[in-house]
Amino acid sequence: MNGWLSKFRRKYFFGEEVIKKNKQILTNMGTRVLVITGASSKRNGALNDVLEALHGKEVVVFNRIKENPDLSLVESVRQEFQNYNPDFILAIGGGSAMDCAKAIAVLLENQSLVVSDLFNPLRYSKAKPVVCVSTTSGSGSKVTPYSVLVVDGRKKGFAHEAVVPKVAFIDYRYSLTLDHDVTLSTGLDALSHAVESFLSLKSDPLTEQISLQALKLAKENLPRVLQSPNELEFRKNMAVASVMAGMVISHTGTTISHAMGNPLTTEKGLKHGVAASLSLPFCLELYESSKTETIKRIFGGDLLSYLKALGVRLNFTPTEVEIERWAEEMGKDFHLKNTPGRFDKEKIAEAYRKLFEHFTV
Secondary structure (H helix, E strand, O other), rough: OOOEEOOOOOEEOOOOOOOHOOOOHHHHHOOOOEEOOHHHHHHHHHHHHHHHHHOOOOOEEEOOOOOOEEEEHHHHHHHOOOOOOOOOOEEEEOOHHHHHHHHHHHHHHHOOOOHHHOOOHHHOOOOOEEEEOOOOOOOOOHHHHHEEEEEOEEEEEEEHHHHOEEEEOHHHHHHHHOEEEEEEEHHHHHHHHHHHHHHHOOHHHHHHHHHHHHHHHHHHHHHHHOOOEEEEEEEEHHHHHHHHHHHHHHOOOHHHHHHHHHHHHHOOOOOOHHHHOOOOOOOOOOOOOHHHHHHHHHHHOOOOHHHHHOOOOOOOOOOOOHHHHHHHHOOHHHHHHOOOOOOOOHHHHHHHHHHHHHHHO
C-alpha cells in the first residue's frame, strides 16, 4: 500500500519488505546519507535492510539515540557531523530517533543556527530531507511535522513543514522484537493520539472519521498484541492505527491530557505513551464537548477499566507540591488551544489527583 499525505505531499510505503521493494526511492534521493538510530535497529533487522538498500552509497551511522533525546544529544550529533554534508537524513526507530533526526536535519542545513533556534520556526525555512523507517507503532512521527525534545528537564516540541519526512517506510515486522512495556507504551501513544485528535478543537469531519478508525483499531488490537506478541496481524493493525493517528494529529494537534504526561516522563521516568494515556479517563469528564460520549461508547463507558486491564499502573505517588507545580505549568501549556473546555490550574490538579488515586499501586 502506498499513498500521498494529503497536507504535505509526501510519500509513504506500508507493508512487508517495503524497503527492499522500493529501494530505488532511496537510491534516487542522493549518495551521502546520515543514519540516525538506536541499538534496537540492528536487532530487528531494519538497519541491515537499510544498509542493503543503500549499498554503494556513502553512509555514516549514528546509533546512540536514547529514549527522550535532549538538546545536548542533538548538539553532540550536530558537532560530530557538522562537516558532513548528507543529501538526506534517515531515521530508524520510534519517535525518539525520528524527532532527533528532524532536529539534525534543520541544524545541518542551517549551520548558523544555535540549537535553541529549533523552537523558533521563523528562523529557518528549510531542512535536509528526512526519511523515516518506523520500528514501533506509537508516535506517528514518520508522518508529522513535529519533533519533541527534552529541554532543561522538560519536554518541548517544534513543528515545521520542512521536517515532515519526504518518505516513510512502515514495515510492521520490525515491531515483533518490541518487549511488552514498549509495545504497551507505543500502543497507548497511538490510542491517545486518536482520542485527542477526535476531540481537538481543530478537528473537522474528515479528521474525525480517520481518528475514529484509528481509535477502534488501536482499542481492539492493543490487548491482542500484548497477549499474542508474535501475531503479525495484530502488529500490522497497530501500525495502521499509528500511521492514521499520526496523520490526523498533523492537522489537529493533541490536547492537554497528552501534555499532562510530560512531567511524569521527564521527572519520574514513566514511558511517554503510558504517561500520555493516564489522564484521559478523567479529562473526558472535564472536556466540554458532546463528542466525549462517542469516545465513552467505544470503551463501553469505562476507559479507566480498559487501561487497568492492559496493566497500566504507577509505582509512585507525587507530593502535593509536585502536583501543584505541574498543574501550574499545564495551565499555561500551548496544548490548551486545542482543548475543548476551560482547563485552569484547579481542574488540571483535580485530574492529576484522580489519576494517581486510581492508577497508583
